[in-house]
Amino acid sequence: EIVLTQSPGTLSLSPGERATLSCRTSQSVTSSYLAWYQQKPGQAPRLLIYGASSRATGIPDRFSGSGSGTDFTLTISRLEPEDFAVYYCQQYGSSPGTFGQGTRLEIK
């Protein structure tokens, strides 16, 4: 099973700042099969990025994904108040599909 390690555990930033979230995998991810989700309290996860860098439908272009192999990044170029949430990465190239433990993005 591929283990995903997200860092930092908590990121404290202000609206308007740039956020960089990391997801490292214990083995190389097949074909960049890596997704990112945003989850707010009491809500289901929301797909942001799939295929490491493709934005899901309706996702603002301030969200971008990059990386390959074992090292992936989610960047939020300019934080809006509604972006403060928990973010999860997921690899889906190998069985079982696995998720990282999450990064909490909080308002500073």
Place this chain on the structure above:
Amino acid sequence: QLQLQESGPGLVKPSETLSLTCAVSGVSTSSSTYYWGWIRQPPGEGLEWIGSIYYSGSTYYNPSLKSRVTISVDTSKSQFSLKLSSVTAADTAIYYCARKPPSGSFYGYFDYWGQGTLVTVSS
């Protein structure tokens, strides 16, 4: 507008079987395009993929749960179901149903999710 809605008991006794159903509206579960999946999240913790099913009935399960999980689909009712047997307190979680679009991978990511339903395992 695609919608998924989980339903089932919110409380299950230890050693019994957890049963949930996901009703899908806006697209048919008989579509050959999509897989349908279950994911769970213990309160305050991370996400765990349970398994996925195709309209034909082909299934993929998380190996850690495979011996206890059964996922089935009823295309006539546009719904799919989860059964998890021999539950313990460790199975207490929010259970989500979700849609897996084509991705080139059997395991896939999920683009539409239900709101989730909390299932507590307790006597």
